[in-house]
Amino acid sequence: MSxxxxxxxxxxxxxxxxxxxxxPNGRPRAGMENKKVMGFRTRSGKVLALDVYPENIDRVRLWxxxxxxxxxxxxxxxxxxxxxxxxxxxxxxxxxxxxxYLEVETKQALHNLLxxxx
Numbered sequence: 001m002s003x004x005x006x007x008x009x010x011x012x013x014x015x016x017x018x019x020x021x022x023x024p025n026g027r028p029r030a031g032m033e034n035k036k037v038m039g040f041r042t043r044s045g046k047v048l049a050l051d052v053y054p055e056n057i058d059r060v061r062l063w064x065x066x067x068x069x070x071x072x073x074x075x076x077x078x079x080x081x082x083x084x085x086x087x088x089x090x091x092x093x094x095x096x097x098x099x100x101y102l103e104v105e106t107k108q109a110l111h112n113l114l115x116x117x118x
Contacts, residue, residue, distance in 0.1 A: 003106050005052055008060040009038070011107065012050060015114055016040040020047070020090045037063075037085040039094075044118045049086060049094055051101075060104040062113075063094040069116050074109025075102055 013019075021039035038050040051061040061078065063086065068077060078101045086095040093099070104110045 002058055003060050003104065003110075005050065005057050005060060007107060008050060008104065008110055011110055011114075012038075012040055016042060016048075021049075021085070021088050037083055037091065039088075039091045041090075042114075042118055046117060047091055047093055048117065049083075049091055051081070051083075053083075060110065062102050062104060063091075063099045064102060064113075064117055065093055066098055066100060068100055069102075069113065072109060072112050072116060074105040075113050076105070077101075078103055 019038045020041050036053050038052055039047055041047050046065050049063045069075060080097055081101045104113060
């Protein structure tokens with residue numbers, strides 16, 4: 001069984017609260033969840049974003065701020081990925097080439113990453 005976006009989302013919402021990048025007012029879908037990126041803020045103020053592009057729905061990929069995590073089982077560093085939806089004020093720290101793009105393979109790996117990325 002694979003670890004999917006729908007498996008990760010309740011964990012992220014449960015630990016970090018609601019998404020911070022709702023569709024802005026004045027748009028047809030104002031206040032709804034973003035269709036490509038779901039952003040969150042940690043207790044320490046760092047941001048991370050869940051990749052919810054349709055082609056990635058069956059795996060968990062995240063953007064985080066540097067530095068790269070030490071060795072965490074089930075967490076792999078991928079090549080960087082740009083996304084225009086990261087260019088919103090709430091997620092702008094992830095929009096440049098310095099953001100890290102990770103794949104998380106299991107529920108436990110996500111919990112470990114969130115403990116490391118407070």
